[in-house]
Amino acid sequence: MASPITPSVxxxxxxxxxxxxxxxxxxxxxxxxxxxTTSQATNTLKLSGVGSLKSALTTFQTALANLNSSTTPQFxxxxxxxxxxxxxxxxxxxTAVAGNYSITVxxxxxxxxxxxxxxxxxxxxxxxxxxxxxxxxxxxxxxxxPANATLQSTRDAINSTLAGNGxxxxxxxxxxGAARLVFGSNTTGAxxxxxxxxxxxxxxxxxxxxxxxxxxxxxxxxxxxxxxxSITIDGLTVTSKTNTVTGAISGMTLNLLSGTGTSxxxxxxxxxxxxxxxxxxxxxxxxxxxxxxTLSTPTKDAKGNSVSAAFTGDSMPxxxxxxxxxxxxxxxxxxxxxxxxxxxxxxxxxxxxxNFNTTTFNRAMTTDGLSGQVQxxxxxxxxxxxxxxxxARMTAAITPYVQTGGLLDQRSTSLNTQASAxxxxxxxxxLHVTSLTATLTAKYxxxxxxxxxxxxxxxxxxxxxxxxxxxxxx
Numbered sequence: 228m229a230s231p232i233t234p235s236v237x238x239x240x241x242x243x244x245x246x247x248x249x250x251x252x253x254x255x256x257x258x259x260x261x262x263x264t265t266s267q268a269t270n271t272l273k274l275s276g277v278g279s280l281k282s283a284l285t286t287f288q289t290a291l292a293n294l295n296s297s298t299t300p301q302f303x304x305x306x307x308x309x310x311x312x313x314x315x316x317x318x319x320x321x322t323a324v325a326g327n328y329s330i331t332v333x334x335x336x337x338x339x340x341x342x343x344x345x346x347x348x349x350x351x352x353x354x355x356x357x358x359x360x361x362x363x364x365x366x367x368x369x370x371x372x373p374a375n376a377t378l379q380s381t382r383d384a385i386n387s388t389l390a391g392n393g394x395x396x397x398x399x400x401x402x403x404g405a406a407r408l409v410f411g412s413n414t415t416g417a418x419x420x421x422x423x424x425x426x427x428x429x430x431x432x433x434x435x436x437x438x439x440x441x442x443x444x445x446x447x448x449x450x451x452x453x454x455x456x457s458i459t460i461d462g463l464t465v466t467s468k469t470n471t472v473t474g475a476i477s478g479m480t481l482n483l484l485s486g487t488g489t490s491x492x493x494x495x496x497x498x499x500x501x502x503x504x505x506x507x508x509x510x511x512x513x514x515x516x517x518x519x520x521t522l523s524t525p526t527k528d529a530k531g532n533s534v535s536a537a538f539t540g541d542s543m544p545x546x547x548x549x550x551x552x553x554x555x556x557x558x559x560x561x562x563x564x565x566x567x568x569x570x571x572x573x574x575x576x577x578x579x580x581x582n583f584n585t586t587t588f589n590r591a592m593t594t595d596g597l598s599g600q601v602q603x604x605x606x607x608x609x610x611x612x613x614x615x616x617x618x619a620r621m622t623a624a625i626t627p628y629v630q631t632g633g634l635l636d637q638r639s640t641s642l643n644t645q646a647s648a649x650x651x652x653x654x655x656x657x658l659h660v661t662s663l664t665a666t667l668t669a670k671y672x673x674x675x676x677x678x679x680x681x682x683x684x685x686x687x688x689x690x691x692x693x694x695x696x697x698x699x700x701x
Contacts, residue, residue: 284628311488329491356374356376
């Protein structure tokens with residue numbers, strides 16, 4: 228706040244009233260102002276620390292979620308390599324078994340595509356109103372066709388109504404200008420053929436192939452009926468409704484890409500993939516510990532004096548670290564593999580950070596044969612929905628701090644309340660300073676005026692006696 232004191236020298240007393248008032252007000256203000264300033268600096272530092280810690284915890288939480296993803300598993304104990312990736316690819320889970328598999332693709336699973344009879348008027352042909360029923364796999368999907376509909380507006384109604392069911396329609400116009408409404412589905416496998424009924428001119432029996440070559444009145448399945456994928460695995464025939472074949476080989480999923488071809492799939496220990504995933508976990512953990520350490524450890528200023536950090540002496544970071552470290556040493560759900568130290572993951576006794584011993588890890592993968600249990604250790608068992616895995620337990624340990632309304636949010640709310648209180652205290656102190664300055668200035672100005680009057684009186688008396696003495700001398 229700018230000083231309300233105007234520098235001035237008393238005309239009567241000759242005193243520097245401004246300096247005197249400044250000194251007196253400063254002495255009165257010093258203790259309270261120092262306390263407010265110090266408290267505000269500490270409060271700001273702690274608020275910044277809470278924000279930094281929450282950001283670090285959120286980043287760590289995201290890393291754990293990515294490592295625990297069910298769609299892109301990060302801890303598969305085995306990896307599958309396709310000798311012909313253009314024919315098929317393969318992925319594994321922790322129940323896979325090392326070995327080689329010769330897989331031949333006879334045909335891919337296909338979906339249904341059916342066509343209506345032709346409409347000489349093209350896309351603008353009139354379509355009767357009513358309810359169009361599209362049937363697939365025993366389920367009927369109804370589409371309301373309003374009055375004055377055309378082939379084009381019917382197509383649009385079908386697409387807007389059935390987009391979520393994987394059924395679509397489009398118009399195909401031949402060289403003569405005649406148009407057909409063609410229906411398609413993204414559901415594959417034998418028996419998933421579409422049939423259409425309910426509107427004159429749009430009746431289609433999708434279980435029957437369309438005449439080849441088609442006549443104007445013919446309708447039916449285009450390019451054959453929907454069918455299952457057919458493959459052989461080491462000579463054994465396997466069929467699948469989709470081109471993603473799961474369960475045919477234990478622990479493996481096959482993604483069929485070509486209608487014909489053979490590929491040898493090799494399943495082996497996923498050593499490099501597991502090492503990368505574990506190192507990612509270690510790096511994410513160490514990054515969090517570095518942030519907590521920075522926020523808790525005092526530093527030195529240029530003069531060598533200790534400068535407190537945001538959480539110096541605060542029990543919250545210690546409690547957080549204890550919760551997180553507890554997960555590292557608590558046995559997991561595995562049988563032979565129960566703790567991280569068996570994989571070469573240990574804690575540095577000085578820094579508290581994790582280190583990764585690749586020699587111990589490689590021995591666990593080869594000599595000990597623990598690769599198939601790594602995923603269970605980190606992501607947990609199916610019976611407990613993964614809640615007993617390292618990643619889930621680590622997430623549970625930090626959730627009370629980072630969740631909305633959690634410990635950090637509560638601390639932030641408290642600090643913001645303190646900041647508001649300090650602002651009010653500063654405003655009150657500023658008001659007191661203004662009032663005290665005005666009071667002291669008025670008093671010193673009154674004193675100065677009185678001194679001026681006394682000086683004037685003294686001068687008058689002195690002049691009187693001087694004049695009297697001069698008369699006597701004359």
